[in-house]
Amino acid sequence: MSTVNYVGQALKNLFSKPATCKYPFEPREFPERTRGHVENDMDKCVLCGLCQMRCPTGAITVDKKEQTWAIRPFSCIQCRSCVDNCPKKCLSMDRQYQEPGERKIEKKFDLSDSQKEALAAQAKAAAEKAAAAKAAMEAKKKAEEEAAAKAAEAGDTAGAAEAPKE
């Protein structure tokens, strides 16, 4: 039992480099998987809203009308749920932590112009396709109705002819 057990370590600590890094001058290197904050690449986003649905804290707001994607970084818990569920892989997790702030802000991202055009073209194409599909459906329905009417007519005459036999 000695009281000088720790002296060796204490002396070593005195003469060795500090265990901490000199933070503002020497930025910290984060490992690859560090969850810092969420970033959105607005060139790829299609505003599907899956991230908003999957966010456990409701920090993400997707406005399809205004074509904006917004996140409240102080409500975000960095769970990576939105990034994992993003179908277009436009969401990513940056390794740097969210900067502190005085107020709980909301970061809003506008859709990029090229993406806006692409989405508009897509919507137009989809609308055209839907209209074409609708027209085709109606034509098919009409044809079916006509066929059914014809069949009914034929059935009536056949039924009338067959009825006396029974």
Add this chain to the structure above:
Amino acid sequence: MSSRSVIPFGPQHPVLPEPIHLDLVLEDEKVVEAVPSIGFVHRGLESLVTKKDFKEMVYVAERICGICSFGHGFGYCDAVEHIMDIQVTERANYLRTILFELSRMHSHILWLGLMADAFGFENLFMDTWRIREKVLDMLEAATGGRVIFSILDVGGLRKDIPDDMLKGFLPVLKDIEKELAVDIRTFLNDGAVKSRLCGVGVLSAEEVENLGCCGPFLRGSGVKRDSRKLGYAAYDDIDFDIVTSTDCDTYGRTYVRANEILQSIRIIRQAVEKIPAGEVMVPVKGFPNGEHMTRLEQPRGEACYYVKANGTKFLERMRVRTPTFANIPALTQTLQGCELADVPILVVAIDPCISCTER
């Protein structure tokens, strides 16, 4: 007979990491009675189950406490998986075991530092926390978070940890073992440290059993009980010893925790060696219906998770019995008759985690 006086201890006190209030009734320098009161960090997390999707609830469970974060997430997932009859893959079980032991290590090393701080050994406190940083770095590299990992999910793990990363942990663990040996030697053999720990807060094996204690506090009094031996996750494939001490005092509790860190290193080494390849996530379909109670050994002791589901995406009830809750009666018992100067040591000895207790 001298007159009695009441000294308030906490909720803000240098030795307390979290708020708990104790009314210490003193007779001269001796504590005759200690009345604890809690309720400073109650957040109502248990009732959130009725408002949050059962999968989103994993995040809430992880945030019950910062230090036992993995244990809480694991307990919740395990209970829901039992209800839904989900068989987690072998690899996920092994990874869970490794992460669980890493978080046990960081919790115990944190505790050693707090204990050093409580008996006034600043240098030792800082040295243990320097070592703890290495464990946190490993956890960050593996999961992406330092204390809140967000890697658990009902059905397994959200992300695989590659084998080469696990292998890379082994030299770090060796380093930690070597550096920790100096600190543990100081904790267990140093005369000055021993004079503060030995014979303080003595509770016999029978007393701790009657008070319903759990975890290292229980094992520090010589009771050999560890829920890891129930064999959840991958613990039944792994060989480890239950550390006990027959000292029955704060020294015994320190001995148990210090040696449990070394056991954790042993468990991680075996798990990394034995880990099978394969998937880490099982697809989860439908909603849970039924109830289950899970027991697991968290760093601070045995925790019980009760989950009741009703077939919708919201659960009906969740109840967590946390280890600190079970150890508070023992704390008031040990405080009776102790010196005022020993109060910080005795409070730290149960490793109080008030956020867990109040939820």
